[in-house]
Amino acid sequence: MDEFFHINNVRIDATFAEAFDMKATRLIVTANDRQWATDAAAAMTGFGTSVIACGIEIAVERELAETETPDGRPGVAILAFAVSGKEMDRQIAMRAGQCVLTCPTTALYAGIEETEPKSDKRVPIGKTLRYFGDGHQISKMIGSRRYWRIPVMDGEFVCDHDVARVDGIGGGNLILIGNDVNAVTTACRAAVQSMRPIEGVITPFPGGVTRSGSKVGSKYATLFASTNNAFCPTLRTVDPSTQLMRDESVVMEVVIDGLSDQAIAHAMRMGIHAAVDSQTDGGLLRITAGNYGGKLGRHHFHLAEILK
Amino acid sequence: MNSWLLELQRQPEHDIDASAISLLALAQISDADQVKRLHLQCGDDVCAVGELFSVSKMPAENELQLVGDLSRFHRLGMQHRSGRMTIQGNVGNYAGTMMSGGEIWIAGDAGDFLGAPVAGFRSGMSGGRIVVGGSAGNHVGHRMRRGEIFIEAAVKDFLGSHQIAGTIVVAATIGKSAGYAMRRGTLIVNQPPVLSRTRFSDPIEAFSVIGPLLERQTKAWTSAAAPPQFACKNVIGLLNRIAEDGFVSIRGDFAVGGQGEILFPR
Numbered sequence: 001m002d003e004f005f006h007i008n009n010v011r012i013d014a015t016f017a018e019a020f021d022m023k024a025t026r027l028i029v030t031a032n033d034r035q036w037a038t039d040a041a042a043a044m045t046g047f048g049t050s051v052i053a054c055g056i057e058i059a060v061e062r063e064l065a066e067t068e069t070p071d072g073r074p075g076v077a078i079l080a081f082a083v084s085g086k087e088m089d090r091q092i093a094m095r096a097g098q099c100v101l102t103c104p105t106t107a108l109y110a111g112i113e114e115t116e117p118k119s120d121k122r123v124p125i126g127k128t129l130r131y132f133g134d135g136h137q138i139s140k141m142i143g144s145r146r147y148w149r150i151p152v153m154d155g156e157f158v159c160d161h162d163v164a165r166v167d168g169i170g171g172g173n174l175i176l177i178g179n180d181v182n183a184v185t186t187a188c189r190a191a192v193q194s195m196r197p198i199e200g201v202i203t204p205f206p207g208g209v210t211r212s213g214s215k216v217g218s219k220y221a222t223l224f225a226s227t228n229n230a231f232c233p234t235l236r237t238v239d240p241s242t243q244l245m246r247d248e249s250v251v252m253e254v255v256i257d258g259l260s261d262q263a264i265a266h267a268m269r270m271g272i273h274a275a276v277d278s279q280t281d282g283g284l285l286r287i288t289a290g291n292y293g294g295k296l297g298r299h300h301f302h303l304a305e306i307l308k
Numbered sequence: 309m310n311s312w313l314l315e316l317q318r319q320p321e322h323d324i325d326a327s328a329i330s331l332l333a334l335a336q337i338s339d340a341d342q343v344k345r346l347h348l349q350c351g352d353d354v355c356a357v358g359e360l361f362s363v364s365k366m367p368a369e370n371e372l373q374l375v376g377d378l379s380r381f382h383r384l385g386m387q388h389r390s391g392r393m394t395i396q397g398n399v400g401n402y403a404g405t406m407m408s409g410g411e412i413w414i415a416g417d418a419g420d421f422l423g424a425p426v427a428g429f430r431s432g433m434s435g436g437r438i439v440v441g442g443s444a445g446n447h448v449g450h451r452m453r454r455g456e457i458f459i460e461a462a463v464k465d466f467l468g469s470h471q472i473a474g475t476i477v478v479a480a481t482i483g484k485s486a487g488y489a490m491r492r493g494t495l496i497v498n499q500p501p502v503l504s505r506t507r508f509s510d511p512i513e514a515f516s517v518i519g520p521l522l523e524r525q526t527k528a529w530t531s532a533a534a535p536p537q538f539a540c541k542n543v544i545g546l547l548n549r550i551a552e553d554g555f556v557s558i559r560g561d562f563a564v565g566g567q568g569e570i571l572f573p574r
Binding site for chain 1: 454455456473474475492494514515516517518520521522524525526529551567569
């Protein structure tokens with residue numbers, strides 16, 4: 001990488017993160033107390049790190065206060081991203097049915113504000129789950145919103161009929177490079193922590209961070225993604241495509257999905273500042289971003305521009 | 309979409325079929341004289357709107373406001389489907405009959421068959437909202453299929469009879485035979501109703517968030533949409549009690565295989 005600049009002695013490459021279009025939606029889980037709400041949200045967002053094998057990228061966006069939820073109970077907002085509407089429908093229906101419907105006292109609501117006229121791109125929730133009621137389910141229209149009430153063993157499970165599906169962006173990223181695992185961990189955690197309050201973004205990997213960043217394609221025909229060998233330290237001296245320099249022995253990536261370009265750019269900016277300000281004792285050496293030369297996605301987040 | 313204000317100048321001598329005074333028709337008219345020339349069935353006779361009302365244009369969008377005691381005007385808001393009708397006074401029978409959308413706000417009392425189908429038709433109200441600031445007569449929400457009816461004061465007999473779906477909230481007393489032959493839908497009342505033990509279930513206490521949902525969404529809608537004279541205090545108060553203290557539900561009418569529900573506060 002030829003062009004770069006420094007913030008707090010950490011090199012920032014003048015490169016860009018390449019992101020692509022996805023289908024997105026937001027769901028709101030509420031429950032009688034925060035524990036049940038977070039338990040249901042944790043179950044629903046489990047195994048939802050990457051569309052490579054999970055089918056969906058899904059994570060908690062933020063916790064919601066009682067005043068912010070449709071039924072006045074503690075809640076959690078969840079953002080979900082998928083590559084197709086069909087896969088989104090399948091994943092949401094399965095996860096809502098097995099993870100939220102099953103959790104005591106919960107309810108599940110649409111979290112995307114309705115437009116006028118109503119968008120015809122919909123992700124079914126109660127539309128699918130209602131059949132669990134075996135004929136005892138009740139549809140209830142309140143205003144223009146249809147809810148389903150499904151009898152369950154603690155009373156009723158209430159959920160929206162469906163939720164609007166919107167355009168989202170997947171694959172915003174920051175790659176943090178250092179010479180010490182603890183230092184890069186600290187920087188990554190600081191970056192992810194700084195992104196948590198931002199509305200409209202999620203970092204779907206464990207703790208918001210992945211160490212197995214991937215490239216598109218593989219030497220094996222059945223795989224459409226494989227290890228990003230250009231950033232693997234053990235291959236630094238043997239792989240001519242390496243992008244690592246001397247002393248760079250640890251790489252971790254923060255992947256960001258968002259509902260808009262602005263939200264992702266804001267999250268990346270906050271993340272970079274938090275990472276370079278964190279206590280890494282010089283162990284964080286460089287911040288760069290992953291791209292495929294602009295061929296994969298139309299959303300390019302140039303680090304130099306978003307830090308202006 | 310034009311908006312009109314019709315103020316009653318003299319009481320009619322006979323009952324009036326007021327179905328011609330519809331927002332759908334009046335919104336297309338831009339000339340007040342044309343509105344005045346509209347014919348109403350008045351007993352066995354016909355009379356013009358202008359003979360009974362003063363007519364003036366309003367700056368609002370897609371709204372029809374009627375002022376005066378319209379107890380002898382029946383079928384007001386027939387097949388109403390969008391926009392807002394407000395009535396500063398009482399209305400006769402069959403107000404909001406077969407409406408499918410929009411809002412009807414009645415400051416005074418409503419007659420019988422509010423939101424019900426007129427003779428010869430099977431389906432009653434199928435969407436929209438009716439708010440009554442006073443009381444209502446018999447057969448409120450008869451054959452109602454969808455939509456919401458909020459009544460601040462008492463209603464008479466056969467509330468929600470033959471109801472198919474939809475929600476009716478009555479903040480004061482109700483008469484006999486509520487929910488008669490109801491198939492689905494929700495009646496919300498403020499005290500345990502007297503019902504046939506063979507047609508309706510015993511009261512059931514159960515957990516559901518539908519109470520808080522109804523309360524919050526109704527409160528949000530009324531605070532955003534209610535005209536200044538309509539506070540909807542009693543209905544909001546009843547829904548608030550249900551949201552906070554929970555509710556008891558009675559299911560039926562089993563005589564018609566119904567799964568309707570009558571809710572009242574714990």
